[in-house]
Amino acid sequence: MHTYISILRGINVGGKRIIKMAALKEMCVKLGFTNIATFIQSGNVIFQAKKFNAKELSIIISTAIVETFGFDVPVIVMELKELQKIKTTNPFLKDSSKAIEFLHVTFLSDIPIAEEFNKIRQGDYKSVEFYIIEKAIYLYCPDGYSNSKLTNGFLENKLKVTATTRNWKTINELIAIGESLK
Numbered sequence: 001m002h003t004y005i006s007i008l009r010g011i012n013v014g015g016k017r018i019i020k021m022a023a024l025k026e027m028c029v030k031l032g033f034t035n036i037a038t039f040i041q042s043g044n045v046i047f048q049a050k051k052f053n054a055k056e057l058s059i060i061i062s063t064a065i066v067e068t069f070g071f072d073v074p075v076i077v078m079e080l081k082e083l084q085k086i087k088t089t090n091p092f093l094k095d096s097s098k099a100i101e102f103l104h105v106t107f108l109s110d111i112p113i114a115e116e117f118n119k120i121r122q123g124d125y126k127s128v129e130f131y132i133i134e135k136a137i138y139l140y141c142p143d144g145y146s147n148s149k150l151t152n153g154f155l156e157n158k159l160k161v162t163a164t165t166r167n168w169k170t171i172n173e174l175i176a177i178g179e180s181l182k
Contacts, residue, residue: 001034003080003178006061006074007107008043009152009164017071019043027068035181039173043073044166046080046177053121054078058109062076074162076107079176087171092129100168104145106137106155108164116159117145125149139165 011017021028021038024045028036033047048056057077065073077111078086092098111134128148136157141148145165155163166174 002050002051002179003046003048003081004033004054004057004077005174006043006045006047006057006075007047007164007166007180008065008075009162011028011073012016012041016170017069017073019065019069019073023068027064028061037177038179039106039177042166042170044170044174046174048181052086054082055109056176058157072110074164076162076164078107080175082170083175083178087175089133089136090138091131091133091134092138092140099142100141102138102140102142102144103168104141104165105168105171106139106150106152106163106165108135108137108155108159111135111158119157120150120155124148139162 008150011019021041024043025036028047032111033049034043038045049167054077055086058075061075061077065075069117074087090103092103117132125148127142130150131138139145139148145167152163152165
């Protein structure tokens, strides 16, 4: 069995697209996943399943959400080892002047076209610093992520891929839960 992390975008925000974690977990059971755990109400699901392509799993989960809850939700799935690599690759961790509470990662459904990303690099984002490495955008937002121009919607529009962001504390917790399933 392989351990996967699925992160849903835009559920349980502002009273819209409500999915209770118990109902999401039940849906995952019906999909044949095992050792299912959720973390906070924003749609983080850790589970085990036979070997799948992460894109296939994203489609399977997205389709099940439409069938179960009646609305479309972007879903990004990755294997635990991919999330562990994202954690260890974070360039901000090498700079002791960066406060961990301001670190975020935006997960992308695909590696964006370099030309599209280069357009973003030319923008003015005030105090926000960022790096892109494969399907992750590492963000340092000292004024808070909510004050950043580099929102999921902005990145999706510019990069033409699905994006969803988690803070550093959540990423570490998802890894810890995933590692405990082994």
